[in-house]
Amino acid sequence: MDPSVPAESFLRRLKTNNQLNADIATEIVSAGWFSGHGFWTIGIGVKGTVSGNVPKSLFEFMKYGSGPEGTTYDIKKLHVYADFYVDVSVGYSHPLNGRWTIGGKYKFLVGAGNADVYFNNLHAVMNGDAWRITSEGYMSASVQGLRPKFSTDKNDREYIDGFDYHSPGAAGYGSAIDFGATFKVLDNFTVSGAVIDFGFITWSKRSTVNGAAKGDFDFDGFDLPIGDDQPDNSMSDQMDDLTGNLQNLFHFSETPSRSRTTLLRSTINVGAEYSVAQNRVGFGLLSSTRIYKPKIYTELTASVNYRPIDWFAATVSYSFVHSAFKTFGFALNFSPSWINFFVGSDYMFTKVNPQFIPIKASAANLYFGLSVPLRKERQCRR
Incomplete structure (x- = not known):
């Protein structure tokens, strides 16, 4: 987004839809021991994943930022998903014979947070000195103690303008399993297979905030103070500015809360x-x-x-x-x-x-x- 980067050289390297994935997995403590012919394990770990689809048209809208009357952008299938939880596990593996070894693990899950944001379409039209936005999408966020903050747009319609957090804790609970096997086809040739993190988390109603984006509103455009002329503007400050701009663009109205169940990655x-x-x-x-x-x-x-x-x-x-x-x-x-x-x-x-x-x-x-x-x-x- 820095002005020193030409828009054309940046945008031509993007696909129409750009998949972004990030994972983190940390084993806080674990132990294992042999018992008879098998091996037991126990552990406590933290896992998180962030993934999404970001269309090229969103970057075009952010990068160019303005245009003559009637300039339009269609931002379709924008999707961001995040999931963070703690797992408490117990596992066991056992050699059946000289060829086969099988194993499995059960995990009790404590949900820390989940967010799911999807836009089927964001249609932006330059109208005078502002963009006229028509949006269609939804948002669900589950974090214990999550409370939305609200602002009012130029048409006196209330929308979610950020979140406060109170009394952090477990926002949901779930279960998952791992299972797999190895088979020695020959003494020097082994094949294997496994399924990891097959499970779900149910997020409680009281920790969930839902929102819907549907209708028209005005958007002043992106104001991102990025560049060498902003020496005190840290990466964290730039991300905060970007987040604030996106909240104004997304314009979610709160809808009734309800419990929800999500599958693991x-x-x-x-x-x-x-x-x-x-x-x-x-x-x-x-x-x-x-x-x-x-x-x-x-x-x-x-x-x-x-x-x-x-x-x-x-x-x-x-x-x-x-x-x-x-x-x-x-x-x-x-x-x-x-x-x-x-x-x-x-x-x-x-x-x-x-x-x-x-x-x-x-x-x-x-x-x-x-x-x-x-x-x-x-x-x-x-």
Whole structure:
């Protein structure tokens, strides 16, 4: 949005509809132990996802910002979705025989917040010194203690102009399961499959605010103080300005609250690995399908896995979805007797802007963690 960026050079790089996805998953605490022939796990974690479809026409409207009388923009199928929750889980895996291993996990979910904003159409027409907006859409937001703030437009119609938060806590509850299996086709060839986060959250009526956008109103246009002439305007301030402008553009009127149920962003994984050199080198292929709203996202990743010794393993990978060799990845795993540490990324990025956002790749990913064994595995002593 900075004026120093020419509109044409920015807009020509966009698609008609642009899918945006962001996920975060943090394991706060977890533990696992062997019992008989199986392995139990328990854990508490936090997960969140933000996804949406942003049409190119919205960026055109924001970037150009004005026009002669009668200039029009049609912004269709704008959709933003966010989901954040805590999961408390218990899992179990068990080898059935020398070929099959199956496992599953149950998760009790505590909903922290959810938002779903959708516009079928925003029609903007330049009318004198303001835009005449005709909108059709809906909004649902569920956060404990969420209270809308209201303003009145030029036609004395009340609309939601922001939110206050009081007494934060659980806004909803739900359940989810993970389940999967591996099968050794040959001693050096293994296939696997899993479904992750298959479940739902029901959000309570008292924590939910609903809104509808339907009708005509006037919009003064975007006023975004961005650029070198605004040295004290931080990234956070710019985002606040943008949010305020969008609230005036979206113009939701409050509708009656009601409880609502939402599905989690599930993932379906199918993989295979062929090993050589006494299992020290493996060649893997993984198909991963993430069921985002409003669009399903699938990727295919190939990897080479190197396990020269028991306590060290390394992987390099490449995803075929984005190509141009901007989606290579790596992973390292160290597991001496007193600790296990891993770090990796499926999407490496080499150039970022001052806000650490990748500018030469359309995806970024980082995962890391460690675990500490409290005692040796019992089957190792048998």
